[in-house]
Amino acid sequence: MFRNQYDTDVTTWSPAGRLFQVEYAMEAVKQGSAAIGLRSKTHVVLGCVNKANSELSSHQKKIFKVDDHIGVAIAGLTADGRVLSRYMRNECINYSFTYESPLPVGRLVVQLADKAQQYLDVEDKRLNVPWHQVIRAKAFWYKIRGEDSWCYCALNDVKYLRLFMVCTQRSWKRPYGVGLLVAGLDESGAHLYYNCPSGNYFEYQAFAIGSRSQAAKTYLERRFESFRDASRDDLVKDALMAIRETLQGETLKSSVCTVAVVGVGEPFHILDQGTVQQMIDTFEIVAEQEGPAAEPDTDAGQEASAEPEPEQGAAAGEGVAPMDI
């Protein structure tokens, strides 16, 4: 995407009918480290790749618990993500307080999308800019100069002096640069939604966002049909394998990823590193380690398929032997 004259602020349309700022915001999402989500009928799993600035620092928190039944994974500007999760937590708590029952995920997602859209559409705000600062530039376009920037606006806009001027002055009036994978449970089952900076939201069976997410998406597309009826542990394993796809060669270790689960009878929580490592060990084929045999499934209690994962070497494509029950 190249820089052009229609991309200065978010309320300017391009002649082709695009809002460039919004599209740039979606680019920001693609720069963030990967996050994936998948769901079955009763459980939703979120996973993300931990990106740390340096060896010395800890990684950024990308998965947030919003309520006992809702969690969110973010990709993009983590600061925006934090603000949005605070908003979501507020909404959930307020609903819980008034109605004593959990906020349905679908409604939360719509509220989020509306909030994102708000920052794109500010027609009803008016601003007082002194007339002497209105400079007539072209026949139909007026240049309005404000505190520290200027913009063009059409004639009738001048009359109302719309707030889009402020958009270029105040830094918070921009689209949120974060994509959210919202995972939650409500009366109608388990749901996974993706909220993007444009204010759109979609429901997914499985999805991946962030850098190198295409590899994960390919993996998920191959296997998504089995997710609906998969057991909770299979779902987690699938999530880990999808994360591995995004790593592209790096070893999958529990220190590199974070996984969280929410399901029927299971409030949203982030799995601890030990559990995650155990899950990884059940399918990871690592040359230097002695073949990890069937795991003593301490926490994966109902995992009836404690079938010893046959370490058949390179011949076994990932996701073939252990998962196809």
Add this chain to the structure above:
Amino acid sequence: MQFMASKQPENSLLGPESDSQRTLYPYVTGTSVVALKYKDGILMAADMGGSYGSTLRYKSVERMKPIGKHSLLGASGEISDFQEILRYLDELILYDNMWDDGNSLGPKEVHNYLTRVMYNRRNKFNPLWNSLVLGGVKNGQKYLGTVSMIGVNFEDNHVATGFGNHLARPILRQEWHENLSFEDGVRLLEKCMRVLLYRDRSAVNKLQ
């Protein structure tokens, strides 16, 4: 938004708070409501009288209304406040329906909402002079609860308001059991209402 002194829209549900409009005492009141859980759901009974002080003035006041798809609301106390509550709930149910998703407000949610409303009003010294009984069934789950004028709320297997508390509940305590059939439930409620008719001066002999 930081530029305008944009008034936070007044909560559309709570009315103005000038002194002259506070509820000081009720005018047209309804008497008790009795309700119980039976095998398949909720049974509720109330008479149809509206008293104006000690006169039994109105004989066909409906003091019970269905709310949404799942609940039933009965009220004793000031009738006009009950109608106000119905307006609030209409708005609530409308917004809920407008979402048009698979979720709907069940009796528990409505009950809590009413508790919040009643409590809020009491905090402003402008109470809705009602004792409410809210019952309903959602997804096979029965729910029966009550909210008083000052916001006290609880749920139970059988509830009553006003005089019903003193006259009907002892009967219910003794004779209620799980898995009451519909006929048994109705008979039990009739018994309670009969006692109320005998002993409560504001009861009329027309039931809903």
